Amino acid sequence: MxxxxxxxxxxxxxxxxxxxxxxxxxxxxxxxxxxxxxxxxxxxxxxxxxxxxxxxxxxxxxxxxxxxxxxxxxxxxxxxxxxxxxxxxxxxxxxxxxxxxxxxxxxxxxxxxxxxxxxxxxxxxxxxxxxxxxxxxxxxxxxxxxxxxxxxxxxxxxxxxxxxxxxxxxxxxxxxxxxxxxxxxxxxxxxxxxxxxxxxHRSIYLHSMQANSGESFATTPHDITLPVVPMFHVNAWGLPHAAFLSGTSLLMPDRFLQPAPLAEMIESERPTVAAAVPTIWQGLLEELASGGRDVSSLRAVVIGGSACPPALMRDFEEIHGVRVLHAWGMTETSPIGSIAHPPAGLTAEEEWPYRLTQGRFLSSVEARLAGPGGDVLPWDGKSTGELEVRGPWIAGAYYGGADGEPFRPEDKFSPDGWLRTGDVGTISPDGYLTLTDRAKDVIKSGGEWISSVELENALMAHPDVAEAAVVAVPDERWGERPLASVVLREGASADLAGLKSFLAERVARWQLPERWSLIEAVPKTSVGKFDKKVLRRRYADGELEVSEV
Amino acid sequence: MxxxxxxxxxxxxxxxxxxxxxxxxxxxxxxxxxxxxxxxxxxxxxxxxxxxxxxxxxxxxxxxxxxxxxxxxxxxxxxxxxxxxxxxxxxxxxxxxxxxxxxxxxxxxxxxxxxxxxxxxxxxxxxxxxxxxxxxxxxxxxxxxxxxxxxxxxxxxxxxxxxxxxxxxxxxxxxxxxxxxxxxxxxxxxxxxxxxxxxxHRSIYLHSMQANSGESFATTPHDITLPVVPMFHVNAWGLPHAAFLSGTSLLMPDRFLQPAPLAEMIESERPTVAAAVPTIWQGLLEELASGGRDVSSLRAVVIGGSACPPALMRDFEEIHGVRVLHAWGMTETSPIGSIAHPPAGLTAEEEWPYRLTQGRFLSSVEARLAGPGGDVLPWDGKSTGELEVRGPWIAGAYYGGADGEPFRPEDKFSPDGWLRTGDVGTISPDGYLTLTDRAKDVIKSGGEWISSVELENALMAHPDVAEAAVVAVPDERWGERPLASVVLREGASADLAGLKSFLAERVARWQLPERWSLIEAVPKTSVGKFDKKVLRRRYADGELEVSEV
Missing domain, CATH: 3.40.50.12780 (ANL, N-terminal domain)
Structure with missing residues (x-):
């Protein structure tokens, strides 16, 4: 009917x-x-x-x-x-x-x-x-x-x-x-x-409605949004369209994305909501420490694009009274998929564990975790899988060009049409996403997944370790096993067996790397991220000196 | 593409x-x-x-x-x-x-x-x-x-x-x-x-998203919504669906719609948003005056269904600290069409004229005023016409029954598909709707419209007038002219010529009724509204004693 x-x-x-x-x-x-x-x-x-x-x-x-x-x-x-x-x-x-x-x-x-x-x-x-x-x-x-x-x-x-x-x-x-x-x-x-x-048109309209909702930013004509994130990057996270739909004024930074002009424009134009990647906010925080600008007009600072250091979130809130809101998304998701609003009824301190996650999925965004074998995993806060999402503002294909058909690479879209995000993590029973790794960096060991990032974080907690990178290497028995590459601090005395013992107290036994390598520095990409491709290639080419520990 | x-x-x-x-x-x-x-x-x-x-x-x-x-x-x-x-x-x-x-x-x-x-x-x-x-x-x-x-x-x-x-x-x-x-x-x-x-499904989903937006109620899981308006009446203004979409808790009054239990449930369950017709709020206000219940949890009380007396709005705000939000809609509009949020940048006192209107149209709701000749009128706050609306949660037809086709009565839908609301009023340049009458009660006099409600309000401001109803009656020269039927207070001394002089100081000369009738009481419908059909019939049947003044 x-x-x-x-x-x-x-x-x-x-x-x-x-x-x-x-x-x-x-x-x-x-x-x-x-x-x-x-x-x-x-x-x-x-x-x-x-x-x-x-x-x-x-x-x-x-x-x-x-x-x-x-x-x-x-x-x-x-x-x-x-x-x-x-x-x-x-x-x-x-x-x-x-x-x-x-x-x-x-x-x-x-x-x-x-x-x-x-x-x-x-x-x-x-x-x-x-x-x-x-x-x-x-x-x-x-x-x-x-x-x-x-x-x-x-x-x-x-x-x-x-x-x-x-x-x-x-x-x-x-x-x-x-x-x-x-x-x-x-x-x-x-x-x-x-x-x-x-x-x-539909995806932009619905995404704008969602961005204006209480589940997201609840912006009104009484707000001023400052999109520091560029309009050439996923439509500035959809904020310009959302603002025009809700009558929210816009403060546009043009090419003045450096900490000093950002602090100046916030102080003088008094935006209420702002959005940028963590590095921008880190720079602004340092500027504010020296410059004494007033940024108290901001009621919410949205951070996305990569994980936000907890200290940055705390500093913004405790020093400047500005609440940081963690969000997750990507070009293929328009981009807003989840926002880390805490549940109702908690104290400010109880809210922190929720606020440090990648957030709770928004209405219209359906999520599931695909395990190593492609099976759908429970939302139990423990099972680790690749995040797959579905919804009216989620891509189902890529543009094929003026003469081409849309295309759906297998590693990007599941057979039943969900977007494979390439992000690996857990979902809690109440729907909060915690990302632990990128799918390409996860170690697929005997039907279980080992997070490279978790091993790295555990290792870097050792006082003698300056940097540590963990990558998957082929293993006859398990398919893949972790290789830990460690940069020691100058004058450090730790040996690899000691590092392994240190790690053994912090992660499950089956996750412990057998292969270890001491290196001078972790190779980095042009934007300063660990370049794990390089490490994997060096290992394959026999260029790393690897010890079995 | x-x-x-x-x-x-x-x-x-x-x-x-x-x-x-x-x-x-x-x-x-x-x-x-x-x-x-x-x-x-x-x-x-x-x-x-x-x-x-x-x-x-x-x-x-x-x-x-x-x-x-x-x-x-x-x-x-x-x-x-x-x-x-x-x-x-x-x-x-x-x-x-x-x-x-x-x-x-x-x-x-x-x-x-x-x-x-x-x-x-x-x-x-x-x-x-x-x-x-x-x-x-x-x-x-x-x-x-x-x-x-x-x-x-x-x-x-x-x-x-x-x-x-x-x-x-x-x-x-x-x-x-x-x-x-x-x-x-x-x-x-x-x-x-x-x-x-x-x-x-689409209209309910979109209406829910809108209800949850900053332009509407911006409800979140931190809110509790109390829909006093029945779920059998336009889906309780869409609030249950909206609440389920945003995780807003619901306080359901069941059959306890009397002022005393309402006051009790508000005090004990502390809802933040509530919605009902003015008579419910009037009753609650009286209950609060005597009962001493605490309703301060409410951050917004949504009133719709009919015009809300300004005194009621002021009392709620000034005595109980509860902000009343005027909204307009009807069964055919799902129902939320406009909400009287004031513009940004005004003082509380400057906000009042905006808050007393029927509100500003929401995104996804397009509005126009159709004049007496069917022409589209400007949004100038003066031109009076019938409100027509369009949008994804606005009806375009009525259900024809299990074996029937949907039907579109001419008086309900324009040839290009807009809903004719039957409401007559003005729209200000910034999009605020002020309703002055129902289309069926407007007097269509020589190509201009005269609001029966405005004449009634002006007449009822006279100290000797208990009630006044104005209806259109046929007129050879002008098509229609107003007939004023007046109920005098006991012991009042005013005569019709005096009332006409009183009115002449308050409305335009061409709007002044020539036909007057003194009656015992204005006939009412079962819900207490003026039943103007009865007056028009009595006039047509020659049952009213009418004076030319």
């Missing part, structure tokens, strides 16, 4: 309409670094989005679902593109300006972007790439920056303000199928080519 | 799953009137919903989209039916126990209900109707009440607890199309047969 309700699609044009009318007086404040932040009302953003859509259609000939790329910082003009491009039926492709040049070139060509909207300050990054970007017909430059670097380039070059000037603010936003693609974001995978996730 | 996101339907089974797992420790507290409220966790509610679904399918043979009716107060068992019936693919039909017997019979037959779940306390209401309820095969009785009144009835009679006992808690909830009907609620229209609105 069909319902009698209206069949109204959930589209970005409705986010645009609601924010720019009902919440027309809410503000987008873009930091300029010159002491005079740029302010624009949601009503103006809506009008300028209409003008941009007219310019793209009428002047640049954008049609249908063509891809419009942005190479921009977090600012009001970027927000206008966020709304206008999907609302007109085109697809917004946010370019991660931190990708290496070859990957940027790959993703622009793979998406077949026709237009690139770019901040003037980023032209030195874009200009050298242009000769290899065959699909790009137009470059639209916004804000200050030396345009001469584009002289002689093949695409037509436009000034953003000149392009939209004088065009109508009202645009006949088409009624779209909510399952059509609205925005495209490529993962910056460390192996293989970047893979594109095509968010739908 | 299709997105790469998973296509996961928004279904009641997902609300059930999320609430009973992630929020399994949240509570449903049902008031019993005996000092020992009944407590049940969301996990237990989920398990019992599974058992109920098994009983309905395996024992009663419920299949497909058959309708399962409830004749119940707000309690935990009703909540279990709310979740189980739609989740298994059947359709929940909530019976309004305040409807006259003939209308109850009509709607059960129109919906072709196969099963009725009934509170034992309501058996005296149900038993006399059963002989005329041809489609009903089973009656399932829950809680205390004399079962003997059902002796000899045609349907099979079951005890709820016996029926579900021993059945599995896990049920294989089917994956449904989110546009399928989940729940059916009939309007209690004063004219014609009741009309059924069939809510979809």
């Amino acid at each position: 069909l319902s009698t309700m209206q069949d109204i699609p959930l589209t970005v044009s409705r986010i645009l309409r609601h924010g720019s009318t009902i919440h027309g007086s809410s503000q987008v404040i873009t930091w300029t670094g010159d002491g005079a932040p740029h302010r624009r009302s949601f009503a103006e953003v809506g009008a300028r989005a209409g003008r941009l859509a007219h310019a793209l259609r009428d002047e640049l000939g954008v049609r249908g679902d063509q891809r419009i790329a942005t190479l921009m910082w977090n600012n009001a003009v970027h927000l206008e593109a966020y709304l206008a491009v999907p609302a007109m039926g085109a697809v917004l492709h946010t370019l991660n300006l931190r990708l290496p040049a070859d990957q940027l070139t790959f993703i622009v060509n793979h998406a077949a972007d026709r237009v690139i909207l770019v901040d003037g300050s980023l032209l030195p990054l874009l200009a050298p790439l242009l000769p290899a970007l065959d699909s790009v017909d137009h470059v639209v430059v916004s804000g200050p920056g030396d345009r001469s670097v584009l002289d002689g380039c093949r695409p037509r070059v436009h000034d953003h303000e000149e392009l939209i000037a004088g065009r109508p603010a009202a645009y006949p936003w088409p009624e779209l199928d909510e399952r059509e693609a609205a925005a495209l974001c490529y993962t910056s995978g460390t192996t293989g080519d970047p893979k594109g996730v095509a968010y739908s | 299709l997105s790469t996101m998973q296509d996961i339907p928004l279904t009641v089974s997902r609300i059930l799953r999320h609430g009973s797992t992630i929020h399994g420790s949240s509570q449903v507290i049902t008031w019993t009137g005996d000092g020992a409220p009944h407590r049940r966790s969301f996990a237990e509610v989920g398990a019992r919903a599974g058992r109920l679904a098994h009983a309905l399918r395996d024992e009663l043979g419920v299949r497909g989209d058959q309708r399962i009716a409830t004749l119940m107060w707000n309690n935990a068992v009703h909540l279990e039916a709310y979740l189980a019936v739609p989740a298994m693919g059947a359709v929940l039909h909530t019976l309004n126990l305040r409807l006259p017997a003939d209308q109850l019979t009509f709607i059960v037959n129109h919906a072709a209900d196969r099963v009725i779940l009934v509170d034992g306390s309501l058996l005296p209401l149900l038993a006399p109707l059963l002989p005329a309820l041809d489609s009903v095969d089973h009656v399932v009785v829950s809680g205390p009440g004399d079962r003997s009144v059902l002796d000899g009835c045609r349907p099979r009679v079951h005890d709820h607890e016996e029926l579900i006992a021993g059945r599995p808690a896990a049920y294989p909830w089917p994956e449904l199309d989110e546009r399928e009907a989940a729940a059916l609620c009939y309007t209690s229209g004063t004219t014609g047969d009741p009309k059924g609105v069939a809510y979809s």
Whole structure:
């Protein structure tokens, strides 16, 4: 029996309409670094989005679902593109300006972007790439920056303000199928080519509703959100769309992501909610220790992207009265999957164990743990498996490019369609996720999983150990066994047998490594993470001196 | 270009799953009137919903989209039916126990209900109707009440607890199309047969997400919601579904809707959010004045259903520290359409004019005003028109019955599919709705609309006037003109010319009635509202003594 309700699609044009009318007086404040932040009302953003859509259609000939790329910082003009491009039926492709040049070139060509909207300050990054970007017909430059670097380039070059000037603010936003693609974001995978996730109008709308709910951030027009996380990174965790839907004002940091300007903009504009990766907050914390800025306007600081050091969370709360909220997600999950709000009825101290987890799954996000044999594990807080998720804002495939079909690599999607997150951990009976490792780093030993991270943490608790990395190595009997590579502190006296005894008191017997290696330093990736690939290769190549202990 | 996101339907089974797992420790507290409220966790509610679904399918043979009716107060068992019936693919039909017997019979037959779940306390209401309820095969009785009144009835009679006992808690909830009907609620229209609105899984899910958002009530597991508004009335304004989705505990008043038990349950169970029509709150306010109960746990009291007297709002806030939140909606809007949260940046006193409106439209609810000629009017706070709304939880038709097509009466739906609400008012530039009249009571005079309510309020401000009702009467020149019927206070000396002069200082000249009538009392409906039909008929029949003034 069909319902009698209206069949109204959930589209970005409705986010645009609601924010720019009902919440027309809410503000987008873009930091300029010159002491005079740029302010624009949601009503103006809506009008300028209409003008941009007219310019793209009428002047640049954008049609249908063509891809419009942005190479921009977090600012009001970027927000206008966020709304206008999907609302007109085109697809917004946010370019991660931190990708290496070859990957940027790959993703622009793979998406077949026709237009690139770019901040003037980023032209030195874009200009050298242009000769290899065959699909790009137009470059639209916004804000200050030396345009001469584009002289002689093949695409037509436009000034953003000149392009939209004088065009109508009202645009006949088409009624779209909510399952059509609205925005495209490529993962910056460390192996293989970047893979594109095509968010739908529906997924963006539902994710925005969730972000505005009490289970998430409960933002209202009385709030100001500061997305430090870039708009080219999973849509700034969905916060700009969510803010426009709820009338929450936005403080946009533009390119001023250093601790000093962040502290200054928080003190002067008084945002209530902010979001960034832990390194940003670590830097801000150090800045605050010296600078004496007031950040007490923040009622919630959302941290995600990687595990947050507990000391950082405590310091923010105890020194600055700012509550840190741990969240988990990834490009493929739009990204918000879980948030570490504690359960009701606890004291502040009892809340900590919950707040240090990756959080409780949000409504609309279903989770399960897949064990070593693919079996579904219980939520008992002990069984360790790979996290798999399902839901209306979770990817079910990757974008195949203009001429390709969507593709579903086996290591990323289960046969019944759940996303394999590559994250390994436990889920408590009340639904709190604790991640312990990445699936690729777990040691699969005789049908059980051993967390490399847990062994490393236990080892690094030894006073003589400076660093320790544990990787899986092949083993005839068990399939895989852990190899512990240890960096001793200068002048340390511990030997490997002593370290093994130390470890034996802290982990289960069957998890104890038999293979040990003393090394000079743990190899690191460009962003400072342990590069376990290198250790595994060195072991395979016989380059490590390994002792059986 | 299709997105790469998973296509996961928004279904009641997902609300059930999320609430009973992630929020399994949240509570449903049902008031019993005996000092020992009944407590049940969301996990237990989920398990019992599974058992109920098994009983309905395996024992009663419920299949497909058959309708399962409830004749119940707000309690935990009703909540279990709310979740189980739609989740298994059947359709929940909530019976309004305040409807006259003939209308109850009509709607059960129109919906072709196969099963009725009934509170034992309501058996005296149900038993006399059963002989005329041809489609009903089973009656399932829950809680205390004399079962003997059902002796000899045609349907099979079951005890709820016996029926579900021993059945599995896990049920294989089917994956449904989110546009399928989940729940059916009939309007209690004063004219014609009741009309059924069939809510979809999608509309219930989206409405729940909205109710949990910062734009609405921002409820979390730290809250307890008290829905005084009945679960047979527009799904208790959607609050039970919303609470289960967000893990908000529920305080269910069952049949204890009188001021004294309400005050007692609020004091002892400390709900944070409550919802009811103004008369309930008026009664509670009077009870509080005498009883000295503490209701300070309430952070928001939601009032809807009819306009709330400003004095009531002020008293709740100033005497009891409880903030009253005005909302607008109707059966056809699920029902939440607008909520009177004031804009940001105002003082408490500046907020009042906003809080006294019917509120600001929520995201996903689009609104427009249709003028006397059908033209769309501006949001200028002055232009008066009929409110029309559109959105994913707004009805686009009425249920046609088991063998009928959905139907769309012209006076209820515009040709382009918007719902004609029958409410007349203005919308301010920032989207606040102020209702001034019902469309059927507005006087359509020469292409302009005159609000009967505004004239009545102006007249009733005269010290000699006890009551005044204004209705439209036919006029050769203007189409319609207002007729003012006035009830004078005992011993009052005012004459009609004096009243007209009084009115002339308060309303525009062209709105002034020429026709006046002194009457003994304004005719009232069964619920105490002015019955303007009667006045119009009396005028048409020449039964009123009318003066031209």
